[in-house]
Amino acid sequence: MNTFHNEAEAGQIGSTVLMPGDPLRAKYIAEHYLTDVFCYNRVRGMNGYTGYYNGKKVSVQGSGMGVPSMGIYSYELFNHYQADTIIRIGTAGAVHRDVEVGQVIFAMGCCTNSNYTAQYHLPGSFAPIADYELLEQAVQAARAQHIPYKVGNVFCSDVFYEDSPGEKGLWEKMGVLVQEMETLSLYCNAARAGKRALSLLTVGSSMHHGGALTNEERETRLDAMIRCALSLVS
Known part of the structure; x- marks a missing residue:
């Protein structure tokens, strides 16, 4: 069952996997929220870790940064380890x-500005979307937990440091909320495998407003989003 990037044995990974980009955040979630963890x-x-949350088996796996890295790990989870649901729990920068x-x-x-969907040789442009049932449940959970949230379109970029300053601001004109770097390949892999996916993103910085989460806060201060994601585990 081992792949080039994952040494898990058959049955060790849950059907629902939470995927932060940072492996240290995966460790934090496993240690602070799960029981019977390995x-x-x-x-x-x-x-990657597996444990139990409220008696339900769940795994937490780092994805790394960028479309290709998320593409590798989510593909293997969907297609080699029989994961049914992947919930990204990441950070993003506000463009709106x-x-x-x-x-x-x-x-x-x-x-996106990525060429990831070219591999499917589709006669047009594919529009990656979340699983609606997961999205609806997440909104209900956020309301119940009084978590400030917004639902909408995101921009998944292959570029963090843009050569032409201000490019990301153009997406605001189309109502795009934030920029991040992993959702595209997750949603594409889920669609191709017939599985479920949802990205939850905590806004860590803004091109319009001052203040930003520190590196430490990005590892450990995202608990509202984490609790919301864990409430979706079935």
Whole structure:
């Protein structure tokens, strides 16, 4: 069952997997929220853990940064380890002026500058979207937990440091809320495998407003989003 990137054995990974980009965040979630935890993967430092939340088996696996890295790990989870549901729990930068640092964004759809979908040889442009049932449940959970949130379109970019300053601001004109780097390949892999996916994103910075989460806060201060994601585990 081992792959090039995951040393888990058959049955060690739950049907629902939470995927932060940072493997240290995966470790934090496993240690603070799950019981009976064991680490099933340490390949390339991209740790993965399985445990129980309210009696339900769940796994937490780092994805790394960028469309290709998320593409590799989510593909293997969907197609080699029989994961049915992957919930990304990441951070993003606000491109829309109505989005505040600290809010949670539910990615209903995903725009991109990536060429990832070219592999499918489709006669047009594919529009990656979230699983509606997961999205609806996440919104209900956020309301019940009084978590500030917005639902909408996100921009998944292959580029963090843009050569032409201000490019990301153009997406605001189309109502895009935030920029991040992993949702595209997750949603595409889920669609191709006939599985479920949803991206939850905590806004860590904004091009319009001051203040940003520190590196430490990005590892450990995203608990509202984490609790919301864990409430979706079935």
